[in-house]
Amino acid sequence: MNVAESFRDPALCKGLLERLHSELDQPLRFMEVCGTHTVAIFQSGLRPLLPEGITHLSGPGCPVCVTHESEVAAFLDLAGRDDVILATFGDLMRVPGPKGRNLKLAKAEGARIEIVYSPIDALQLAIKNPGDTVVFLGVGFETTAPTIAGTVLMAKQQGLNNFKVLSFHKLVPPALKVLLDDPECAIDSFLLPGHVSTILGLEPYQFVAQNYKTPGVITGFDPVDILESLLIMVEQRKKEDYSIVNQYKRAVSDSGNARAREVMFSVFETADALWRGVGCIPESGLVFRDEFSNFDALKALDITVTEAPPTPGCKCGEVLKGKMQPGDCPLFGKGCTPAKPVGPCMVSTEGSCAAYYKYSV
Amino acid sequence: MSKATLAEQTLLLDHGSGGQASNRLIGSLFFKYFDNPILNAMNDAARLEIVGPLSMSTDSYTVDPIFFPGGDIGTLAVHGTVNDVAMMGARPKYLSCGFILEEGLPMETLERIVASMANAANEAGVTIVTGDTKVVPRGAVDKVFINTTGIGEIFASPAPTGSSAQPGDAVLVSGTMGDHGLTVLSGREGLNFATDIKSDSAPLNHMVEALISQIGDIHVLRDPTRGGLATTLNEIAGQSGVCINLREGDVPVRESVRNGCSFLGLDPLYLANEGKLICILPQEKAQAALELMRSMPYGADAAQVGTVRNGDDGPGKAGQVVLETPLGGHRLLAMLEGEQLPRIC
Numbered sequence: 027m028n029v030a031e032s033f034r035d036p037a038l039c040k041g042l043l044e045r046l047h048s049e050l051d052q053p054l055r056f057m058e059v060c061g062t063h064t065v066a067i068f069q070s071g072l073r074p075l076l077p078e079g080i081t082h083l084s085g086p087g088c089p090v091c092v093t094h095e096s097e098v099a100a101f102l103d104l105a106g107r108d109d110v111i112l113a114t115f116g117d118l119m120r121v122p123g124p125k126g127r128n129l130k131l132a133k134a135e136g137a138r139i140e141i142v143y144s145p146i147d148a149l150q151l152a153i154k155n156p157g158d159t160v161v162f163l164g165v166g167f168e169t170t171a172p173t174i175a176g177t178v179l180m181a182k183q184q185g186l187n188n189f190k191v192l193s194f195h196k197l198v199p200p201a202l203k204v205l206l207d208d209p210e211c212a213i214d215s216f217l218l219p220g221h222v223s224t225i226l227g228l229e230p231y232q233f234v235a236q237n238y239k240t241p242g243v244i245t246g247f248d249p250v251d252i253l254e255s256l257l258i259m260v261e262q263r264k265k266e267d268y269s270i271v272n273q274y275k276r277a278v279s280d281s282g283n284a285r286a287r288e289v290m291f292s293v294f295e296t297a298d299a300l301w302r303g304v305g306c307i308p309e310s311g312l313v314f315r316d317e318f319s320n321f322d323a324l325k326a327l328d329i330t331v332t333e334a335p336p337t338p339g340c341k342c343g344e345v346l347k348g349k350m351q352p353g354d355c356p357l358f359g360k361g362c363t364p365a366k367p368v369g370p371c372m373v374s375t376e377g378s379c380a381a382y383y384k385y386s387v
Numbered sequence: 388m389s390k391a392t393l394a395e396q397t398l399l400l401d402h403g404s405g406g407q408a409s410n411r412l413i414g415s416l417f418f419k420y421f422d423n424p425i426l427n428a429m430n431d432a433a434r435l436e437i438v439g440p441l442s443m444s445t446d447s448y449t450v451d452p453i454f455f456p457g458g459d460i461g462t463l464a465v466h467g468t469v470n471d472v473a474m475m476g477a478r479p480k481y482l483s484c485g486f487i488l489e490e491g492l493p494m495e496t497l498e499r500i501v502a503s504m505a506n507a508a509n510e511a512g513v514t515i516v517t518g519d520t521k522v523v524p525r526g527a528v529d530k531v532f533i534n535t536t537g538i539g540e541i542f543a544s545p546a547p548t549g550s551s552a553q554p555g556d557a558v559l560v561s562g563t564m565g566d567h568g569l570t571v572l573s574g575r576e577g578l579n580f581a582t583d584i585k586s587d588s589a590p591l592n593h594m595v596e597a598l599i600s601q602i603g604d605i606h607v608l609r610d611p612t613r614g615g616l617a618t619t620l621n622e623i624a625g626q627s628g629v630c631i632n633l634r635e636g637d638v639p640v641r642e643s644v645r646n647g648c649s650f651l652g653l654d655p656l657y658l659a660n661e662g663k664l665i666c667i668l669p670q671e672k673a674q675a676a677l678e679l680m681r682s683m684p685y686g687a688d689a690a691q692v693g694t695v696r697n698g699d700d701g702p703g704k705a706g707q708v709v710l711e712t713p714l715g716g717h718r719l720l721a722m723l724e725g726e727q728l729p730r731i732c
């Protein structure tokens with residue numbers, strides 16, 4: 027068995043599950059912040075095997091899910107311009123904006139939209155199309171922001187004037203604070219995102235344990251990772267001794283990636299940001315520093331983000347905050363399905379509503 | 388292409404005009420490679436020797452890129468239709484092929500495609516008996532689109548159908564899943580992370596013939612092309628009104644495909660295959676069928692991946708596919724909604 031397989035080893039998981047069943051002595055509501063964890067938990071079939079006392083909540087950590095309606099409106103606005111080529115990661119294509127319009131529809135109607143796999147591809151696109159402005163849709167968390175910042179630095183070096191980024195990046199720790207400050211959320215512990223933490227390390231999460239007496243475990247995406255992390259949470263709550271633990275040491279260093287953070291903050295600075303379903307969270311977004319305003323699609327293309335009203339009937343906010351399980355939304359599976367999504371949680375492959383709809387037997 | 392056989396090196400609108408240039412193209416290219424008495428008779432339609440019941444299928448091929456490791460649009464156009472015809476328990480015999488070509492296409496490219504179609508047809512034992520060529524202005528199509536229609540004689544009785552899966556049956560696949568889909572995706576995007584993957588594009592009619600004549604009692608045969616294994620099994624579960632239990636750990640997937648998928652956030656169970664079949668038959672015949680498939684050129688990795696159940700016993704309902712994970716947990720394996728798109732992080 028190779029290393030990767032050992033983290034999926036059924037025998038090992040069985041042992042961990044048994045320990046979890048025997049050691050759980052009080053109910054545990056845990057939230058995974060990251061959409062990839064949501065999917066991992068469902069895909070591995072772990073969910074129905076967890077002890078009854080464990081309540082699993084899906085948090086605000088799917089970048090597509092938290093992209094605000096007004097931000098989608100800005101994408102659509104750009105997609106309508108003749109001299110603009112939009113470059114985007116694929117999963118933004120289906121996110122509904124105001125009146126249910128999305129980029130897929132805009133593309134079918136003639137908008138020039140290219141699906142890329144990295145911001146570098148978008149840069150290449152700009153080099154190949156000197157007569158057009160290529161706008162890369164900068165959506166995502168700390169995981170993707172450094173690469174995008176790096177690409178901006180490259181564009182600057184090459185003196186490229188037709189490459190822009192629409193930066194709607196969001197930062198994870200400020201969102202955790204909002205959840206912890208809201209008594210209705212009642213989250214006992216966090217499964218912290220593996221990918222985001224490769225950049226952040228432990229430090230930015232310390233307030234969770236210190237100020238809110240809540241365990242947080244940075245973890246990977248295999249069942250063994252998740253089960254080990256749940257055991258750590260149970261143990262911390264038993265001992266009433268709370269800390270941030272790095273279970274995912276094979277990928278995440280405790281100090282994160284300082285170089286990546288440096289690159290990210292050389293191009294961007296923090297600002298308030300709109301989160302779909304949640305609203306404005308202070309200092310939770312990344313905007314361009316003044317020196318880079320030439321690359322800022324908002325400024326260079328004169329886009330104003332006007333706050334679009336939330337989608338009527340959609341309970342995404344409640345779901346993202348762990349106040350409601352997807353199945354309890356009155357639209358779930360009726361007015362809202364992956365074929366006809368009302369809210370972003372049903373659109374993204376990593377969204378919690380989509381996961382419940384797709385995987386629950 | 389040598390200058391002696393064809394003066395023009397680039398495809399022009401003239402080549403679709405029906406006049407001299409068309410004739411030269413047809414003579415020097417299609418007739419040269421597809422050479423057979425029926426085509427050579429040059430009538431308005433092909434005269435075929437065939438007895439019923441018949442299986443007939445048509446499909447249009449628009450793959451991008453047109454050349455990829457393991458095949459090209461031409462091999463796909465032959466294999467895809469041959470396989471569809473064969474899955475009815477039929478011996479595919481004849482193919483038609485229609486080309487829609489973009490003005491400006493290098494003649495060399497077209498010749499490569501036609502040559503691989505001829506080879507593919509040869510291997511499958513089918514004859515290309517009629518065809519059509521249209522050349523459209525630049526930009527009206529992307530390089531080349533090919534339509535093929537196939538016709539074959541159904542020799543299985545009763546013929547396998549998607550509605551014949553029965554509780555207690557075994558679900559087999561003839562090999563690894565997702566090879567074609569991931570190859571084309573990574574080719575399209577110039578992703579070089581998975582250098583050793585190639586399309587599984589292959590004719591399956593010989594395997595179908597062997598399964599039916601040597602094993603028999605085959606309830607369902609399907610090739611899991613677009614939408615992959617997950618979508619095809621969902622179709623079968625729906626058509627047959629049964630629940631299919633798929634054991635994830637038993638589904639063969641190449642390590643490189645698995646890694647590529649996890650990198651891109653894709654699921655190999657939803658990726659297209661072009662040289663694999665699903666065979667559903669009574670459990671007591673499963674072992675013999677697997678041994679037979681494994682002894683054949685395109686069946687080395689054949690495996691039993693699941694079983695057919697009644698809707699009421701166990702997790703899941705009639706019409707659903709339930710995935711049993713290696714941990715022993717169960718989850719729904721739904722049909723794909725839209726296309727699979729790579730994710731952000």
Ligand code: SF4
Nearest residue numbers: 341342355362369379
């Ligand atoms: S089911 Fe649909 S409408 Fe309801 S919370 Fe989820 S995404 Fe929003």
